[in-house]
Amino acid sequence: MLSLAVVGALVALAPLSAAQVKPSGPVWMPPPATEGLVAAAAGSSGPNKQWTNALGNSLYFYDAQRSGNLSLGTYGNRVSWRNTTLLGDGSDWGLDLSGGFHDAGDYIKCTYPFGFTMFALSWGALSFGPGFDLSNQTAYMDGTLRWGFDWLIKAHPSNDTLFVQVGNTTLDNDYWGGDLNIPLPRPAFPVNRTHPGTDVWTSTAAAFAMGAMAYDGGLWNTSAAALAPTSLQDANYSATLLNHAKTLYDVANTTTKATFSDSVPEIGDAYVSTGWNDTLAVAALSLAAATNDSAYYADAYNTYVKYNMTAYRGAWCWEGRTPALYVLFAEIATARPNLAAGAGLANNLTGWQTEAEAYFDYIVAGNNGGTTPAGLVYYSPYSDNNTLQPVIALIHLMLRYAPLASSANKTATYRAFADTQIDYILGKNPMNRPYMVGLHPNSPKNPQTAPASGGDNVLDVRNDPPTEPYIIYGAIPGGPLKSDEFWDYRDDWVQSEPALDYSSSFPAIAAYKIATGASDPYYVKLAADTAVIPSDQPCDNALPCDAPKKKKLSGGAIAGIVVGSVVGVALIGALAWLVARRRRSSNPAATK
Ligand SMILES: *[C@@H]1O[C@H](CO)[C@@H](O)[C@H](O)[C@H]1NC(C)=O
Ligand SMILES: *[C@@H]1O[C@H](CO)[C@@H](O)[C@H](O)[C@H]1NC(C)=O
Ligand SMILES: *[C@@H]1O[C@H](CO)[C@@H](O)[C@H](O)[C@H]1NC(C)=O
Ligand SMILES: *[C@@H]1O[C@H](CO)[C@@H](O)[C@H](O)[C@H]1NC(C)=O
Ligand SMILES: *[C@@H]1O[C@H](CO)[C@@H](O)[C@H](O)[C@H]1NC(C)=O
Ligand SMILES: *[C@@H]1O[C@H](CO)[C@@H](O)[C@H](O)[C@H]1NC(C)=O
Ligand SMILES: *[C@@H]1O[C@H](CO)[C@@H](O)[C@H](O)[C@H]1NC(C)=O
Ligand SMILES: *[C@@H]1O[C@H](CO)[C@@H](O)[C@H](O)[C@H]1NC(C)=O
Ligand SMILES: *[C@@H]1O[C@H](CO)[C@@H](O)[C@H](O)[C@H]1NC(C)=O
Ligand SMILES: *[C@@H]1O[C@H](CO)[C@@H](O)[C@H](O)[C@H]1NC(C)=O
Ligand SMILES: *[C@@H]1O[C@H](CO)[C@@H](O)[C@H](O)[C@H]1NC(C)=O
Ligand SMILES: *[C@@H]1O[C@H](CO)[C@@H](O)[C@H](O)[C@H]1NC(C)=O
Numbered sequence: 001m002l003s004l005a006v007v008g009a010l011v012a013l014a015p016l017s018a019a020q021v022k023p024s025g026p027v028w029m030p031p032p033a034t035e036g037l038v039a040a041a042a043g044s045s046g047p048n049k050q051w052t053n054a055l056g057n058s059l060y061f062y063d064a065q066r067s068g069n070l071s072l073g074t075y076g077n078r079v080s081w082r083n084t085t086l087l088g089d090g091s092d093w094g095l096d097l098s099g100g101f102h103d104a105g106d107y108i109k110c111t112y113p114f115g116f117t118m119f120a121l122s123w124g125a126l127s128f129g130p131g132f133d134l135s136n137q138t139a140y141m142d143g144t145l146r147w148g149f150d151w152l153i154k155a156h157p158s159n160d161t162l163f164v165q166v167g168n169t170t171l172d173n174d175y176w177g178g179d180l181n182i183p184l185p186r187p188a189f190p191v192n193r194t195h196p197g198t199d200v201w202t203s204t205a206a207a208f209a210m211g212a213m214a215y216d217g218g219l220w221n222t223s224a225a226a227l228a229p230t231s232l233q234d235a236n237y238s239a240t241l242l243n244h245a246k247t248l249y250d251v252a253n254t255t256t257k258a259t260f261s262d263s264v265p266e267i268g269d270a271y272v273s274t275g276w277n278d279t280l281a282v283a284a285l286s287l288a289a290a291t292n293d294s295a296y297y298a299d300a301y302n303t304y305v306k307y308n309m310t311a312y313r314g315a316w317c318w319e320g321r322t323p324a325l326y327v328l329f330a331e332i333a334t335a336r337p338n339l340a341a342g343a344g345l346a347n348n349l350t351g352w353q354t355e356a357e358a359y360f361d362y363i364v365a366g367n368n369g370g371t372t373p374a375g376l377v378y379y380s381p382y383s384d385n386n387t388l389q390p391v392i393a394l395i396h397l398m399l400r401y402a403p404l405a406s407s408a409n410k411t412a413t414y415r416a417f418a419d420t421q422i423d424y425i426l427g428k429n430p431m432n433r434p435y436m437v438g439l440h441p442n443s444p445k446n447p448q449t450a451p452a453s454g455g456d457n458v459l460d461v462r463n464d465p466p467t468e469p470y471i472i473y474g475a476i477p478g479g480p481l482k483s484d485e486f487w488d489y490r491d492d493w494v495q496s497e498p499a500l501d502y503s504s505s506f507p508a509i510a511a512y513k514i515a516t517g518a519s520d521p522y523y524v525k526l527a528a529d530t531a532v533i534p535s536d537q538p539c540d541n542a543l544p545c546d547a548p549k550k551k552k553l554s555g556g557a558i559a560g561i562v563v564g565s566v567v568g569v570a571l572i573g574a575l576a577w578l579v580a581r582r583r584r585s586s587n588p589a590a591t592k
Contacts, residue, residue, distance in 0.1 A: 020074045020146065021139040021232065027075050028140065030057045030473035036440030039524045047514045050521050052135040054426070055510035057439055059140040061474030061503055064452070066147060067109060068099035074143045081470040082451060085179045089166045090154070090188050097166055097188050100151030103270075104499035105449035106175070107182050108167035111155060112260060112271050113318035115203030117504040118148050119282075120396065122210035123324075124508025126220060127400055129230035131511025138230045141507065145232075149211050149241055152204060156244055160193045160251045164200050164260050169268035177456035189264050193251070197260030199276035201252040202283035203321075208245035209286035212238045219290050221335035226400040227515050242290055249283050252276075253299065271318065277307035278321040285328050289335075294342025297332070300325075301345055310355060313362055315379045315390035316397060318501050323394075326356040327401045334404055353406045360398060364417050372484045376424045385494050385541055388435055388479035389502040391421050396505035399512050422509065427523035430484045431532045434523035436506075437498070438473035442523070442531040446490040447475050448497040453490060461491040476503045485534040494540040 031053060040049050063078045070077035070084045086107070090097025103110045125132065125141050132138040155163040171183045191197030213220045216238035217229030257280075259273045284300035287293070303309070304325065312322035332339055333349035340347040362368060369380025372387075379390050395418045402414040427434040427442065434440045437447055446453075446468060448461075454469035455461060468490075475498035480486040486495055513521070539545035 020234075021142040023075055023139040024136060027078060028056050028136065029078060030060050030438055030471075033438050033441050033443060033471075034528070036434070036443075036523055037526075037528055040520050047131075047135040048518060048520065050524055051131075051510050051513045051518060052137070054436065054439060054521060055131065055135055055137050055507055055514065056140065057436060057474035058476075058503055058506040058510060059137060059144055059474065061437075061472065061476075061498065062101060062144040062147070062500070063140075064472050064475070065101040065500060066099075067102050067107070068151075072099075073147055075139065083179050086182060086186060088184070089186050090163070092185065092187055093163075093190075095154070095157060095188070097151075097154055097163055099147065099154065100166075101148065101500055102451075105447065105493070105497040106172050107179070107450070108165060108169060108172045108270060109151075110271055111152070111162065111164045112200045112203055112273060113499075113501045114148070114152075115200065115207045115279075116318040116321070117500045118145070118152070118207035119203075119210050119286075119324075120393065120501075120504035121145060121148070121507060122207065122214040123400075124396065124505065124511060125214040125230050125232065126210065126217065127226045127229070128508045128511035128515060129217070129228050129232075131227075131514035132230045132507075135511075135514050137507075137511075138232060141230060142232055145211060145214065146237075149208070149237075152208065153240070153244060156204070156248065159247050160255070161190050162192075162197065162201055162204060162248065163188050163190050164197060164264060165189045165267050165270070169270045172270075174458075176450055176453075176458045176461060178454070179451045189267050191260050191263055193255055195263040196252075196255045196258045197263055198252050198255070198257045199273045199279050200260040201248045202276060202279040205245045205248035205252065206279060206283040206286045206321075208241045208248065209283065209290040212242035212245060212290045213286075215241065219292075226403060226512065245283070245287055245290065249287055249296075252280065252283070273319060277303060277309060278312075278325065281307075281309060282321045282325050282328065285325060285332065288339050289328070289332055292336065292339070294339050297339040298343035298345070300329075301340075301343065304329075311358065313359065313368060315382045316393040317382065317390055320382075323359055323397055326352065326359055327397050330356050330401065330404050350406070353404065356401055356404075357406060357410060360401070360414055363394065364413065372480070372482055374424065374430050374484045375420060376429070376480070376484070377421060378482055383482070386478040386499075386502065387481070388425060388476055389499075391425065392476070392502070392505045392509065394418075395421050396508045399509065422513075423522045426521045427526050429480065431480060431486045431534075432526050432530045433486060433532075434521075434526070435476055435479055435486075437475040437477070438471045440523045440526060441528040442526055444477050444486070444488050444496065446488050446496060447472055447477050448490050448493050449475065455490075462489050472498070474503070476506060478502070481538065481540055485536075485538075487534060487538050488531075489538065489543070492538055492540065492542045494542040495538065 067086050087098045100109045132141050166188045167186045175183050215234045261272045281300050281303040284296045288296035314320045316323040330352040333352050337347040369378050377391050398414040398418045402411045405411045433442050452470040452472040455464050457464040477496045477498050478494050
């Protein structure tokens, strides 16, 4: 096992790169799933190969989600089956809004949840850096962060204008097919001073501020970070990101408060936001850390008090950012005690430990809605539409908070609890499945992602084609249901659709495991092709229990439209089930 001191020494010796990190050897590609059967040789040196694969795959997933000109970027396109596409995004505003990432199994680009994703990725790079460096994955983290931040910079063309979505939600939901025929037009929707989006401005500002620290570890006092930053070092890029963060925050702080969903209702209901107090506080606190300016700290604290943000018990997710606030306050109380003092406030480390530990202890005790029978944390009702995302996010928070806990017992408790969840996600579950595509022969094989599926038949998404031609390595699907059951049905978005936010804390977790010299992840213990197929039928918001299974239109429906064209049939099929795809209406997890 590598001690943390050894890890620190290795990182200190690693050369600092001035700008983009080029891969040091051949471009890393995911190995075949059968590699997941091979236990790392006992006593072998170097970073754990399985955790390296899990980390590498999790970053490769973001490559598969890229939009725009895929020849661009530091190391080109690693995903041979993806094509350059949607170069006209933004043309309705005379702007170039190509690039960025497709949100989930579809092709829209959604800035609000994307801010959550970029924040979590950047926070992981900032604090679990040795894991990325030791496994040579820093270049791919850099590639992912730049691909995302470069697009956010384009989406923020003037102080108050921030594009919050590209693509028409309805057209996007109804399309099932590859990346060469994505339906047009692709309208772009901004917020601005007359149509404010306090939530999306500050969500994006928080991501930019965290990114600024990830690209300049010197901005952050590492004594509070779980480990240390990656070797990423690009002061110019960091300064650019910080400027965007400051401007967005300033606009949000001086404009009438409103959610982007209320200000731009024509976007529809892909992501309906219900508030902005949490993003406002997280942005202020991230800016305080990145600038060392107590004015931002005062804002964060005042927002926390004014909106009574104590005792939040929901998930850390795109629509509920408060759990991250507790942990970040504790980190700052440790690393930057001057910030509170400069704002005329007590540096209340004990208070922030109490707040964070009350949150974690509530979940460890099962009070949040309990667990599945086999022990996966279940946030009720948020987890109904995606079990894995909130747990992966929770593990990230617990692992980074553990060293700051008020007692050695709590440090050990949080780490042990996080391990139970990691084990479940990586195969210690009644389905015998590691819930990451391409990692092991038992991994899910039918994620609901239009580009990887190779399908374009909305009438039979589940079985046409029977086997997906492309493997979207690293994708983490919605996950099993509360019964622990998982069907691997491509037409079930609840269980099978991957998304940018679902995966966003996984790199931090895998990097932590690498940096701390962990032994193999659970899945190497699973024999090939032992995944369990449930004998009953799914019963969730995608495939309701009381409805006929929608893999095909009923005979009556087909008869009724038999005179219609093939296009007509396709549209009816789309209405029959695609209309319900990953619609995230207001999230009850965000309410106390
Ligand atoms: C994509 O970018 C590459 C590299 O800059 C360029 O050569 C190519 O023409 C671009 N492709 C398109 C379709 O614009
Ligand atoms: C990382 O890259 C360096 C330089 O190419 C190489 O010597 C080393 O073996 C690599 N480490 C891993 C874990 O791949
Ligand atoms: C990319 O284009 C090729 C044809 O050049 C096509 O076979 C492939 O399916 C396309 N990929 C996607 C995701 O549509
Ligand atoms: C401000 O945003 C609204 C809502 O998206 C949009 O309709 C309007 O055109 C924007 N105004 C400007 C000046 O861009
Ligand atoms: C844009 O924001 C920056 C920083 O907040 C400020 O200095 C500048 O004056 C603003 N520009 C305009 C046109 O409002
Ligand atoms: C999105 O597309 C639908 C279907 O074509 C159309 O009815 C709707 O007006 C479009 N919405 C916007 C905001 O463009
Ligand atoms: C605070 O934000 C959350 C999450 O966005 C929201 O659900 C809640 O209604 C907001 N509370 C207030 C008082 O604005
Ligand atoms: C945000 O606005 C409040 C109220 O106007 C002000 O007191 C505070 O100083 C502003 N924050 C920053 C960082 O400028
Ligand atoms: C603040 O929230 C806590 C926990 O939900 C609650 O007990 C308390 O009554 C609230 N305080 C106010 C002033 O609303
Ligand atoms: C510190 O935090 C605790 C718990 O939130 C709170 O009760 C206490 O009043 C705070 N103390 C100061 C000096 O702010
Ligand atoms: C789950 O998705 C359904 C269908 O889109 C939606 O009506 C419901 O509100 C969502 N549930 C939660 C808890 O977000
Ligand atoms: C923490 O303390 C409790 C109560 O004393 C004990 O039961 C538990 O085993 C301890 N946990 C760890 C991880 O040391």
